[in-house]
Amino acid sequence: MSQEQIQVPKGWELESLENLIELIMGQAPPGDSYNYDNAGTTFVKVGEFGEIFPGKKVWTTKPLKLAKVGDVLLCVVGATTGKINLGIDCAIGRSVSSLRPNTSKLLQKYLYYFLSTQIKKIRSSQQGSAQGIITKTDIFKMKIPLPPLPIQKKI
Secondary structure, X not given: OOOOOOOOOOOOEEEEHHHOXXXXXXXXXXXXXXXXXXXXXXXXXXXXXXXXXXXXXXXXXXXXXXXXXXXXXXXXXXXXXXXXXXXXXXXXXXXXXXXXXXXXXXOHHHHHHHHHHHHHHHHHOOOOOOOOXXXXXXXXXXXXXXXXXXXXXXX
């Protein structure tokens, strides 16, 4: 996944996400732990992604990988590659990654809005493959213009 040259205003840094986030790659819980009865932890797969937040349709009593409020969820496999949502407390499936910003440097909503401007580029880099995929390396190499926190809040 390549990024075009990003223009950075004076006083901002151009930083790799690797230095700004903790990355949690999803993993599917055992199939026998799924339920629709609100038992356990909300389980988010790509099908639960909404406009801004994922829906709560499926739960698991054996969560393996967890996202939190404050994270940004990213679809990393398939037709929905590049789709993003704001994080909730939930388990995440193998087609979802959770980007947890280091809040001393990067705010969740700034990351979310930046990624939303990159979806078209992310998807176009997947053309020609049978099933698009964004790897851990792709995410870590992504560069983000990083203004000071007060400016991130305003944005």
